[in-house]
Each structure stands twice: as structure tokens, then as C-alpha cells.
Amino acid sequence: MDAFTTHTGRAVPLRRSNVDTDQIIPAVWLKQVSRTGFEKGLFAAWREDPSFVLNDPVYEGASILVSGPDFGTGSSREHAVWALQQYGFRVVIASRFGDIFRNNSTKMGLLPVILPEDVVERLQDAAEADPKTEITVDLAERQVRSGDLVASFEIDDYTRWRLMEGLDDIGLTLRHADAIEEYENGRQPWLPTTV
Amino acid sequence: MGRTLAEKVWEQHVVRRAEGEPDLLYIDLHLIHEVTSPQAFDGLRMAARTVRRPELTIATEDHNVPTVLGPISDPVSRTQVETLRKNAAEFGIRLHPMGDAGQGVVHIIGPQFGLTQPGMTIVCGDSHTSTHGAFGAIAFGIGTSEVEHVLATQTLPAYRPKTMAIEVKGELPVGVTAKDLILAIIAKIGTGGGQGYIVEYRGEAVRKLSMEGRMTVCNMSIEAGARAGMIAPDETTFEYLRGRPHAPEGESWDRAVEYWKTLRTDDDAEFDKVVEIDASTLTPFVTWGTNPGQGAPLGSAVPAPEQFGDPVERSAAERALEYMGLTAGTPLREIQVDTVFVGSCTNGRIEDLRAAAEILRGRKVVTRTLIVPGSMGVKKAAEEEGLHEVFKAAGAEWREAGCSMCLGMNPDTLKPGERSASTSNRNFEGRQGKGGRTHLVSPQVAAATAVTGRLTAPADL
Structure with missing residues (x-):
């Protein structure tokens, strides 16, 4: 995964709540066995509507999605994260996220930023008033800045460190292979196996 | 102070705990299907890694298979199913393919085989993994990166979610089902109400549900935003499990039941949040x-x-x-x-x-x-x-x-x-x-x- 320290880009205001992962990437796109090509399926049904915000050319090249609450609820499909990243998003800002989506995002280096709903709406207002508005998302400082708006966000130290270093979780866990083996030796004897 | 059911099961599975880091949690059972696994197996191959515990892993074909007899006509779907077969064979994972007597929806076959048992940790690349919590297991959905992580290490780094009790008072009226109950709960707390929590469903109405009903309730925990849902195991749970192909037998069964009986929230334990709902006022929802x-x-x-x-x-x-x-x-x-x-x-x-x-x-x-x-x-x-x-x-x-x-x-x-x-x-x-x-x-x-x-x-x- 690519390291994430700070990112400055323009924003797309998505004024919808409960943007579930079926909307982000419909199930028909989940048949692929590769990890690429999902940008075409991003919000596939909504993009058929010419008035959908992603179809507005003024937002072309934007890299920060600013959404209503409960973004990424529903299915665990990581394809939703891949689709957003492959389309060009580096950050999603919302007041609440689905737990699994948020987890998947941090594994892939897509930064989910939780801000209070009124701050989210101010960012949406700004992006609507002037689509050229730039937002800086500073992971090192845990801050979102745009014009005279400065908002702090919370993220745990460990996830922040891993994102900033661009570290592979599996590699980190395998450093503790001895602890895993020791645990395995003490597991309850009646636990089932699939063989 | 006493501990909740979720805390007891979680603590039992901590491989490593360090200040400022998520717990490294051992996973007892990993369920696999064709849709969220192909990229995970590719990742293993690219890093020259192997599956650490294939015998704690089981695969089935469910999401993308036709429900009429005959071959899969859509070539893209067929490739996906064939990819799972190749991966299962290459990494030595038990697979129930289409047409096999053991095939079925991943969250139906785990309990059916007796692989889902109280006190376990169970994950799957599917959000409805919460179903297995009906047995008093911690069971939750994960994405493909985490599927790869579990395949490679049989563990997951995770912070323990907060705990929420949903106390269901009274009895469900005749004609009102577990599905009506969970739909009413979701309407009450909202699709984000459970975010960051493991929910434990408690109370008289829950105790009276069959295992099937309990699975229906825990299944939709994710629709309330919760990471997992749980119900403490009891005689209903043990009766359901007894004699199933992967349930313990003989002395092993007795020891397991003795342990399973300790898997309940202590009377003096405290939840981070408590929600009450009156079952007796519910109607079809x-x-x-x-x-x-x-x-x-x-x-x-x-x-x-x-x-x-x-x-x-x-x-x-x-x-x-x-x-x-x-x-x-x-x-x-x-x-x-x-x-x-x-x-x-x-x-x-x-x-x-x-x-x-x-x-x-x-x-x-x-x-x-x-x-x-x-x-x-x-x-x-x-x-x-x-x-x-x-x-x-x-x-x-x-x-x-x-x-x-x-x-x-x-x-x-x-x-x-x-x-x-x-x-x-x-x-x-x-x-x-x-x-x-x-x-x-x-x-x-x-x-x-x-x-x-x-x-x-x-x-x-």
C-alpha cells in the first residue's frame, strides 16, 4: 500500500446518507477475480443519471469524497474501496462510516476521515459554491484544512503510523509468529477442525 | 468487576497485546466463498505465502451460483467459481462445490456441520458472518485484505469493539417472529446505531427463540451497524449442536459444555450501552x-x-x-x-x-x-x-x-x-x-x- 501523509485535492460533495457498498459497487461487478478495473463500476447505477454529482465535469479530477452519514454500510466487499481508489479518490470524509468499510479502507490506504456533520456540510457547501476549492487532509497533524476552516479528526496512533509508513499488515503480524505458535499450543482440545 | 460474554470470548483469543496497538486475535474458523477470496489468494501467491491452518478453513460456492440445475452459463461467473476450486485445491482447503451434498450458503453450513460452536472466533469475507454469534461466538465480516491476513496468519489485528446490550423484555406475541424482532430493533436504533459495538441480545424473548430464530436475529446485527451480535449459549444451543458432524463427542463434549456454560455475561458486568425493547408490543414488521x-x-x-x-x-x-x-x-x-x-x-x-x-x-x-x-x-x-x-x-x-x-x-x-x-x-x-x-x-x-x-x-x- 502507498504511504499516506498529507493530501491536497478538490472535493466532490455527495449529499446522501447511508451510501451502502451496493451503491458504491453493485454486485454484478463482484464477479471479477482481478483487483483492477473497478473504477468503471463506481456508483454504476447512480452514474446513469446525468444529474448525479460525479457526472458534473466541474468535479473531474477531484480526489476527496465528502459524503453524508453512514457511508460504506452493508456488504463487506473490499471492491468498494478498490473502486473509489481506482477512480481517483484518496480520502472519504463523513460523520459516520460502516465499520467494515472503514477497516477495509485503512488496509488499502484510502483514508476515512470522521468529522462532525456540521463540518462535513460546510465542506460540501464550499465544494458546491466553488468546485475549485482545495481541501488538505493532513494525517500527520490529524487535521482537515480548507480556506479558514481547520478541523481536527481522530484516528488511533497505530493505524495512523501504519498508513503513514505504508506498511503491510501481514508482514507486521508475521513478526509475531512465535506468539501465534505459542497460542496455538494452548488452544482448547475440543475446538473443531474442518477435516 | 464481572465481564460480558463478548469480553470473555475476546480475552480467550488474544495472542498478543501491546500498548498502543490493536490486539492480535486468534481466529478459530475461517469461512471462504468465491466472491471475496480470489484476490486474497493472489496476494498470497505474490508474496510466496501459504495458508497457515487450512484445517481451520472451509470453502463453499454460494454467492454467485445459479439455483437451477446445470452448468453456469455466464462465463465470468464460471471463471470465479473455477478460481475458487483451483485455489482450494492448491492450498489444501476443504470445498463444498455446487451439487455437493454439503454445499450451501456459508452461514448456513457452518452451524449445520457443527463447526460453529460457543466461544469461538469466526470470520468470513461476508458481513453476515454475525449470524454465528447466535451460538455465543464472536463472528464478524471482513474484507479481502483481512481474508488474506487470516489465510496467512490465522489471526487478525483488531481493537475490541465496545459492548451493547439489547434487552428484549417480555414475550413475542403469537405470530410475531425473530425477523420481526430484529427489523423492529434496527428501526429503533438505526442503521448506524450499532457502529463500533458488539451487541449481546438478552432477555426472556431471546432465550425462548430457537437456534434458527437466534441466527436470524444475529444475522442482521450488521444492518444495525454492529460489528457482531451474540447470544449466550444455553440448553437450546447445546441441544442443537449435539451429534452434529463436527461437534465434540464423549468426554470432550462434557468438557466443552462445562466451559460453554461459563460463557455468559456476569451479573455485575457493565455494558457500554444498554437498549431496551418490549417484545410484547411487537407485530409483524x-x-x-x-x-x-x-x-x-x-x-x-x-x-x-x-x-x-x-x-x-x-x-x-x-x-x-x-x-x-x-x-x-x-x-x-x-x-x-x-x-x-x-x-x-x-x-x-x-x-x-x-x-x-x-x-x-x-x-x-x-x-x-x-x-x-x-x-x-x-x-x-x-x-x-x-x-x-x-x-x-x-x-x-x-x-x-x-x-x-x-x-x-x-x-x-x-x-x-x-x-x-x-x-x-x-x-x-x-x-x-x-x-x-x-x-x-x-x-x-x-x-x-x-x-x-x-x-x-x-x-x-
């Missing part, structure tokens, strides 16, 4: 909108967006009514449906099929009606009881096992504008097919609706 929190008693009417004080909820309701093609004030019982779907990891077990058959016995359906058993095991059990004859005589379609119309990946879909009454778990826009409109219901309401063509409770017939 259905959804009218496009998220699972947008539900109401069947006896009520489509709500007006102005009823919602919160502006976000109000605009979501406006949008939902437009998508669903509904007018505020219309009695829910007057909503006409085209298709009825009985199945899924929420309501595709034998008890669900029995409930639907009881209503359809001697009656005729007026809608397209798909009855999709959750597994080949459920199918066999249903056929031994003659349920398939009841469904066929009523004019319903009796299918092979799979996820089917729950997520519309296989050919079982709604056409644009079509409306379903569905025993599945999600009423999202387009979930059952592009432009399709979904009302989530219990198997009983689904069957009664198939008879009248309008949303109907069995008591209305």
Missing part, C-alpha cells in the same frame, strides 16, 4: 424504504418524510419513497408485489421453510415465488418432510441452494420497477436487481403475501 432501518409495523402506513425531525432522515425518506414508488399515507397492506423470495442466510433454514410451507399448504400463489433453501442439507431435510411438494402444489418454484435473489449476483433478479417481498436482509436500491424494489419481511409474511399479491400477515388470510 416490514420495511418500506431503501435501508433496513426504514421499517414499520405491517398494520401502519407508508410514513411521510415530514414525520422525521432529523433533516438527514427526512431527505433519506424522500429519496426512498421516490425510488420505491410509494406515496406517504398508503397502508402497507395495500402495497402490491410481483415477486416473493424465501431464502438467504437470514431466513433460509429448515424452520423458515416449514413456516412458509404451513401457510402455503392448500393455497395458491399469485406472484412469482422463489423458495431457495439455504443449503443442500436444508433442501434434503425439507424434501424428506415433503415441503417441496407443498411449495410446488402452491405454484412456487423450488430451487437449488445459494444466496440467489438476496444479492442478485446470479440470474435470480428483479427487473427494473419490480417489487418483492423478501426474507433477505437488505432493501438497498438495486440490491435484488437494478431498479428492483425490496420489502424485507419474515417467511410467514412472505408466504402470505405470495397468496394475496399484497403485503399480508398470515392472520389476514
Whole structure:
């Protein structure tokens, strides 16, 4: 995964709540066995509507999605994260996220930023008033800045460190292979196996 | 201070704990299916890694398989299923392919085989993994990166979620089911209400539920935003497990039961949050909108967006009514449906099929009606009881096992504008097919609706 320290880009205001992962990437796109090509399926049904915000050319090249609450609820499909990243998003800002989506995002280096709903709406207002508005998302400082708006966000130290270093979780866990083996030796004897 | 059930199971599985880091949690059972695993196996190959514990892993084909006999006609779907077969063979993982007697929806076969047991940690690249919490396990859905992580290490780094108790007081009235209960809970706490929590369902009404009913409740924990749902194991749990192929036997069984009996929240334990709901006031519950929190008693009417004080909820309701093609004030019982779907990891077990058959016995359906058993095991059990004859005589379609119309990946879909009454778990826009409109219901309401063509409770017939 690519390291994430700070990112400055323009924003797309998505004024919808409960943007579930079926909307982000419909199930028909989940048949692929590769990890690429999902940008075409991003919000596939909504993009058929010419008035959908992603179809507005003024937002072309934007890299920060600013959404209503409960973004990424529903299915665990990581394809939703891949689709957003492959389309060009580096950050999603919302007041609440689905737990699994948020987890998947941090594994892939897509930064989910939780801000209070009124701050989210101010960012949406700004992006609507002037689509050229730039937002800086500073992971090192845990801050979102745009014009005279400065908002702090919370993220745990460990996830922040891993994102900033661009570290592979599996590699980190395998450093503790001895602890895993020791645990395995003490597991309850009646636990089932699939063989 | 005492500990909650979730805390006890979590602590039992901590491999490593360090200040400022997530716990490294051991995973007892990893369930795999064709849709969220191919990229994980690719990742293993690219890093020259192997599957650490193939014997704690089991695979099935469910999400993307047809429910009619014969080969998969869609070449992309076929490739996906074949990819799982190749991966399972290469890494030595037990697989139940289409046509196999053990094949079925991943969350149906785990309990069916007795692989799902109290006190375990269970994960799967599927959000409805919460189903297995009905046995007092910590079970949650993960994404493909985490699937790869579990394959390679049999562990996951994770922070322990907060704990929430949902206390269900009183008894469910006759004719009110586990599905009605969980739909009412979701409507009460909202689709984000459980975010960051493991929910423990407690109280008299929960204790009286069968294992099938408990699985229905825990299954939809994710629709309330919760990471996992749990119910403490008791005699009902032990009776369900006894004699299943992977359940412990003899002395091992006795030791296991002794331990399982300790898996309950201590009387002096404290939850981070407590929600109460009165079961005795519940009636059959259905959804009218496009998220699972947008539900109401069947006896009520489509709500007006102005009823919602919160502006976000109000605009979501406006949008939902437009998508669903509904007018505020219309009695829910007057909503006409085209298709009825009985199945899924929420309501595709034998008890669900029995409930639907009881209503359809001697009656005729007026809608397209798909009855999709959750597994080949459920199918066999249903056929031994003659349920398939009841469904066929009523004019319903009796299918092979799979996820089917729950997520519309296989050919079982709604056409644009079509409306379903569905025993599945999600009423999202387009979930059952592009432009399709979904009302989530219990198997009983689904069957009664198939008879009248309008949303109907069995008591209305």
C-alpha cells in the first residue's frame, strides 16, 4: 500500500446518507477475480443519471469524497474501496462510516476521515459554491484544512503510523509468529477442525 | 468487576497485546466463498505465502451460483467459481462445490456441520458472518485484505469493539417472529446505531427463540451497524449442536459444555450501552424504504418524510419513497408485489421453510415465488418432510441452494420497477436487481403475501 501523509485535492460533495457498498459497487461487478478495473463500476447505477454529482465535469479530477452519514454500510466487499481508489479518490470524509468499510479502507490506504456533520456540510457547501476549492487532509497533524476552516479528526496512533509508513499488515503480524505458535499450543482440545 | 460474554470470548483469543496497538486475535474458523477470496489468494501467491491452518478453513460456492440445475452459463461467473476450486485445491482447503451434498450458503453450513460452536472466533469475507454469534461466538465480516491476513496468519489485528446490550423484555406475541424482532430493533436504533459495538441480545424473548430464530436475529446485527451480535449459549444451543458432524463427542463434549456454560455475561458486568425493547408490543414488521432501518409495523402506513425531525432522515425518506414508488399515507397492506423470495442466510433454514410451507399448504400463489433453501442439507431435510411438494402444489418454484435473489449476483433478479417481498436482509436500491424494489419481511409474511399479491400477515388470510 502507498504511504499516506498529507493530501491536497478538490472535493466532490455527495449529499446522501447511508451510501451502502451496493451503491458504491453493485454486485454484478463482484464477479471479477482481478483487483483492477473497478473504477468503471463506481456508483454504476447512480452514474446513469446525468444529474448525479460525479457526472458534473466541474468535479473531474477531484480526489476527496465528502459524503453524508453512514457511508460504506452493508456488504463487506473490499471492491468498494478498490473502486473509489481506482477512480481517483484518496480520502472519504463523513460523520459516520460502516465499520467494515472503514477497516477495509485503512488496509488499502484510502483514508476515512470522521468529522462532525456540521463540518462535513460546510465542506460540501464550499465544494458546491466553488468546485475549485482545495481541501488538505493532513494525517500527520490529524487535521482537515480548507480556506479558514481547520478541523481536527481522530484516528488511533497505530493505524495512523501504519498508513503513514505504508506498511503491510501481514508482514507486521508475521513478526509475531512465535506468539501465534505459542497460542496455538494452548488452544482448547475440543475446538473443531474442518477435516 | 464481572465481564460480558463478548469480553470473555475476546480475552480467550488474544495472542498478543501491546500498548498502543490493536490486539492480535486468534481466529478459530475461517469461512471462504468465491466472491471475496480470489484476490486474497493472489496476494498470497505474490508474496510466496501459504495458508497457515487450512484445517481451520472451509470453502463453499454460494454467492454467485445459479439455483437451477446445470452448468453456469455466464462465463465470468464460471471463471470465479473455477478460481475458487483451483485455489482450494492448491492450498489444501476443504470445498463444498455446487451439487455437493454439503454445499450451501456459508452461514448456513457452518452451524449445520457443527463447526460453529460457543466461544469461538469466526470470520468470513461476508458481513453476515454475525449470524454465528447466535451460538455465543464472536463472528464478524471482513474484507479481502483481512481474508488474506487470516489465510496467512490465522489471526487478525483488531481493537475490541465496545459492548451493547439489547434487552428484549417480555414475550413475542403469537405470530410475531425473530425477523420481526430484529427489523423492529434496527428501526429503533438505526442503521448506524450499532457502529463500533458488539451487541449481546438478552432477555426472556431471546432465550425462548430457537437456534434458527437466534441466527436470524444475529444475522442482521450488521444492518444495525454492529460489528457482531451474540447470544449466550444455553440448553437450546447445546441441544442443537449435539451429534452434529463436527461437534465434540464423549468426554470432550462434557468438557466443552462445562466451559460453554461459563460463557455468559456476569451479573455485575457493565455494558457500554444498554437498549431496551418490549417484545410484547411487537407485530409483524416490514420495511418500506431503501435501508433496513426504514421499517414499520405491517398494520401502519407508508410514513411521510415530514414525520422525521432529523433533516438527514427526512431527505433519506424522500429519496426512498421516490425510488420505491410509494406515496406517504398508503397502508402497507395495500402495497402490491410481483415477486416473493424465501431464502438467504437470514431466513433460509429448515424452520423458515416449514413456516412458509404451513401457510402455503392448500393455497395458491399469485406472484412469482422463489423458495431457495439455504443449503443442500436444508433442501434434503425439507424434501424428506415433503415441503417441496407443498411449495410446488402452491405454484412456487423450488430451487437449488445459494444466496440467489438476496444479492442478485446470479440470474435470480428483479427487473427494473419490480417489487418483492423478501426474507433477505437488505432493501438497498438495486440490491435484488437494478431498479428492483425490496420489502424485507419474515417467511410467514412472505408466504402470505405470495397468496394475496399484497403485503399480508398470515392472520389476514
